[in-house]
Amino acid sequence: xxxxxxxxxxxxxxxxxxxxxxxxxxxxxxxxxxxxxxxxxxxxxxxxxxxxxxxxxxxxxxxxxxxxxxxxxxxxxxxxxxxxxxxxxxxxxxxxxxxxxxxxxxxxxxxxxxxxxxxxxxxxxxxxxxxxxxxxxxxxxxxxxxxxxxxxxxxxxxxxxxxxxxxxxxxxxxxxxxxxxxxxxxxxxxxxxxxxxxxxxxxxxxxxxxxxxxxxxxxxxxxxxxxxxxxxxxxxxxxxxxxxxxxxxxxxxxxxxxxxxxxxxx
Amino acid sequence: xxxxxxxxxxxxxxxxxxxxxxxxxxxxxxxxxxxxxxxxxxxxxxxxxxxxxxxxxxxxxxxxxxxxxxxxxxxxxxxxxxxxxxxxxxxxxxxxxxxxxxxxxxxxxxxxxxxxxxxxxxxxxxxxxxxxxxxxxxxxxxxxxxxxxxxxxxxxxxxxxxxxxxxxxxxxxxxxxxxxxxxxxxxxxxxxxxxxxxxxxxxxxxxxxxxxxxxxxxxxxxxxxxxxxxxxxxxxxxxxxxxxxxxxxxxxxxxxxxxxxxxxxx
Numbered sequence: 001x002x003x004x005x006x007x008x009x010x011x012x013x014x015x016x017x018x019x020x021x022x023x024x025x026x027x028x029x030x031x032x033x034x035x036x037x038x039x040x041x042x043x044x045x046x047x048x049x050x051x052x053x054x055x056x057x058x059x060x061x062x063x064x065x066x067x068x069x070x071x072x073x074x075x076x077x078x079x080x081x082x083x084x085x086x087x088x089x090x091x092x093x094x095x096x097x098x099x100x101x102x103x104x105x106x107x108x109x110x111x112x113x114x115x116x117x118x119x120x121x122x123x124x125x126x127x128x129x130x131x132x133x134x135x136x137x138x139x140x141x142x143x144x145x146x147x148x149x150x151x152x153x154x155x156x157x158x159x160x161x162x163x164x165x166x167x168x169x170x171x172x173x174x175x176x177x178x179x180x181x182x183x184x185x186x187x188x189x190x191x192x193x194x195x196x197x198x199x200x201x202x203x204x205x206x207x208x209x210x211x212x213x214x215x216x217x218x219x220x221x222x223x224x225x226x227x228x229x230x231x232x233x234x235x236x237x238x239x240x241x242x243x244x245x246x247x248x249x250x251x252x253x254x255x256x257x258x259x260x261x262x263x264x265x266x
Numbered sequence: 267x268x269x270x271x272x273x274x275x276x277x278x279x280x281x282x283x284x285x286x287x288x289x290x291x292x293x294x295x296x297x298x299x300x301x302x303x304x305x306x307x308x309x310x311x312x313x314x315x316x317x318x319x320x321x322x323x324x325x326x327x328x329x330x331x332x333x334x335x336x337x338x339x340x341x342x343x344x345x346x347x348x349x350x351x352x353x354x355x356x357x358x359x360x361x362x363x364x365x366x367x368x369x370x371x372x373x374x375x376x377x378x379x380x381x382x383x384x385x386x387x388x389x390x391x392x393x394x395x396x397x398x399x400x401x402x403x404x405x406x407x408x409x410x411x412x413x414x415x416x417x418x419x420x421x422x423x424x425x426x427x428x429x430x431x432x433x434x435x436x437x438x439x440x441x442x443x444x445x446x447x448x449x450x451x452x453x454x455x456x457x458x459x460x461x462x463x464x465x466x467x468x469x470x471x472x473x474x475x476x477x478x479x480x481x482x483x484x485x486x487x488x489x490x491x492x493x494x495x496x497x498x499x500x501x502x503x504x505x506x507x508x509x510x511x512x513x514x515x516x517x518x519x520x521x522x523x524x525x526x527x528x529x530x531x532x
């Protein structure tokens with residue numbers, strides 16, 4: 001078959017800063033949410049690193065990842081307490097001064113009011129020099145952007161609101177589309193066919209994921225790519241593969257259900 | 267106060283191998299579960315990296331982390347399909363051959379039976395030379411250990427069963443204990459006191475986590491350490507701090523609730 005060249009996509013890495021995730025106190029949900037959102041904007045999340053509130057770890061991780069991907073997002077550590085050290089660490093990572101940002105100061109003063117604007121809250125106006133603020137419509141204290149690094153809060157509701165601003169600041173790509181087909185076959189039965197299919201469709205990522213629900217084993221096959229025609233063509237072949245093993249596949253989340261009515265090649 | 271030296275703890279890193287987590291298809295829960303379990307065994311999870319099913323990424327990540335921590339755990343990518351490349355990558359990372367492991371072969375043959383032991387399933391017997399197998403009582407296919415790297419399945423139920431064996435293979439440390447106290451104060455109100463407290467208690471990790479539940483803001487303060495007396499002493503001071511701001515704290519998860527009845531210093 002003739003393969004078209006994929007439209008442009010970008011790459012991102014996410015750094016989750018926080019002992020609360022590493023100790024199992026808090027279940028991370030930001031990876032899942034951001035992974036989905038970014039794909040829809042044509043940005044592939046290539047790596048997530050969950051690291052503790054330790055200066056050396058933050059600086060090293062930011063500096064490693066910002067040269068490897070188009071966009072680095074960070075979450076966590078921008079509050080008013082002693083363990084909120086992200087802004088200071090990002091400043092050090094870039095060799096910038098951390099100083100009181102006039103705009104952040106005004107936002108915080110306006111949010112809290114003169115009498116409640118304590119020193120601890122004022123600390124949240126300390127932003128690396130040269131950074132652009134990221135709006136926080138939920139709780140006032142802004143995030144910030146420096147080069148390709150976007151610093152957000154860790155609380156999901158606040159992070160999600162900040163992301164709305166981040167997505168306006170970055171160049172986005174062609175949405176990465178997906179089809180998911182499921183069946184009751186063991187993974188190993190379809191493995192050889194999927195290997196061959198992956199070799200044929202180099203611009204489509206094919207993943208297979210076994211699952212157990214209510215004691216019944218099942219298999220989801222997920223296909224992803226930016227070109228809908230190629231994606232649907234590969235999905236049609238997955239349907240054919242499953243039928244060739246005597247099972248009728250189910251469309252879990254398929255862009256064009258006609259795939260199931262058409263035989264391969266027609 | 268006199269501080270005792272902490273009992274020994276170990277460090278670990280977790281590598282989660284799988285596009286399904288990065289694309290947001292699957293919500294990771296292994297970090298949360300392992301983070302908690304490891305702490306109880308005196309092993310601190312220092313970093314988690316979620317990486318795609320890409321050979322270079324797996325090899326680089328394994329080789330970076332295995333020199334940085336006592337134990338590296340990996341999850342994912344040990345099934346029978348084309349995207350299950352973990353065993354081959356670990357072999358390359360260590361400069362070892364990947365070959366059919368006799369014991370793994372027997373386990374798989376026994377699990378599937380002669381007639382269902384397909385080539386794809388046989389692939390799961392391919393293990394780096396010199397590795398020790400990790401039992402999989404759930405689905406047969408074993409994980410393996412090479413030096414300080416422990417390779418487990420990604421499906422939580424299977425990973426958890428494998429972890430039971432891993433924990434018998436590693437040297438464990440002094441359990442890391444925790445107390446959690448909550449209150450309705452804004453984080454910024456207690457921030458200066460917590461900063462001073464953290465400076466005083468260098469062997470206790472103090473974290474503060476704001477949360478919104480049902481529209482009401484709250485704050486959880488989590489203290490962790492291996493020495494129960496020091497931990498309770500620091501927690502008692504947190505109680506005193508909260509009371510000094512006119513609030514009555516709640517014990518969310520405290521090892522000794524008497525802390526709430528005793529004034530600081532008594």
